[in-house]
Amino acid sequence: MFFAWLLYKLVFEFIIPVYRSTKAVRKQMNDIQQHMRQQYEEQQSAHNYGQGQSSQGQAPKPPKRDDYIDFEEIK
Template sequence: MFKVLLWALAIYMLYRFIFGLVIPVSKTASQIKQKMTEMQQQQAQQQQEYARQQTQTAPKSGPTATPKRDDYLDFEEIK
């Protein structure tokens, strides 16, 4: 009789361990992995869009205006 109760208690504890800890942890791990994959895909898309915008707004090579020397003020250090 005592053996049967001990086995029933062991099976119950194993059941509680599996369904209370192992399964929820594995589900959470798979959800985190899925969210990380989604975030990486979103980041890759944003980088592609940024690169596309940079190529579209890149200045065209042409003559650049050099600033005149008269446009700058001399800097004097104040003590």
């Protein structure tokens, strides 16, 4: 009878609460990862939009020749 009580206490006061808390932590971690992934995708789409790329996949225009400065090595 003592061992049945001990087994009952072990299962219902230790194993089940640990299982539930582990499940809750995993769910929270998945939610956080999903949120971070959404932020990253939004940031990437905003970054691409800022560079002249559209969601239709058009390539950005090449920079003008005036934008470059000639490099001269100094010795």
